[in-house]
Amino acid sequence: METSNLKKAGLKVTLPRMKILEILETSETRHLSAEAIYRELLDSGEEIGLATVYRVLTQFEAAGLVCRLHLEGNQAVFELERGGHHDHIVCNQCGRVEEFFDETIERRQRDVAQHHGFAIKDHALVLYGDCVDSACPHRPA
Amino acid sequence: METSNLKKAGLKVTLPRMKILEILETSETRHLSAEAIYRELLDSGEEIGLATVYRVLTQFEAAGLVCRLHLEGNQAVFELERGGHHDHIVCNQCGRVEEFFDETIERRQRDVAQHHGFAIKDHALVLYGDCVDSACPHRPA
């Protein structure tokens, strides 16, 4: 188990933190809700409380290990902070999430903010649409 | 009182709906939470329940009279659907909200979505930053 990330973040290395980090690293789903992580913990036989999952995720966010996203619905999702920043496209039908990065959009955002007298610090961009190829299981025949 | 908007939207003309619409039209704040609207109703002496405010706002949204935004925190805000689409910049310090529309960003969003196999239907874009001019009451001296 890779504990250096936790140590580097100034977090004590505990079993719940290691397990949660492991799920974020190894789950085939990149964007997970706290509940989803909790369920995976239960499935793998870990006795970790839901409150701990929320607490640890908030700490991971503060430490820069994960980002918290609001893609749709009322549940936040978390993803491991890997390389760099990106934004998201969500399918209204099947919930598929794709990631993208567009330098033109990023630059325009900075320009727009500046023109309005803001020093931009962050942004939230989510595109919503429908899968047009056969990848979407809910695509009308 | 202007009831044609309600009739056009296929909604029965009732006192709560008229009052809520009136607040959305006349309040100096463009972006209002359900609670804020409820408080304005109370202040103007109306006996309208909070549940009705939420219900009516949801109906207005479905009818295209208002849009619901998630600018920050955990409370949605609503704004009257006036001319056209726009996005928002929010000050992290004072909460000031500015509106903008950038055709380049809009076009890039469509292109990006298409490249990823999505027919884009909607998007949510919020920029977060700090006021840099004297308009921000929380700007460090």
Added chain:
DNA sequence: AATAGAAATGAGAATCTTAATCATCTGAGC
């Protein structure tokens, strides 16, 4: 204008997600 029926309302309960409490447990250093 009175009436009837459908729809809307209001009070409060319920729900859902997330955060706070607090007694107990654990891990890092000695």
Added chain:
DNA sequence: GCTCAGATGATTAAGATTCTCATTTCTATT
């Protein structure tokens, strides 16, 4: 192994929004 600051887990609480259902209000019709 011992200590204790910090972490955990069960539970409770909080905040936002929706639901339930008895009562009221529109609208249409007499």
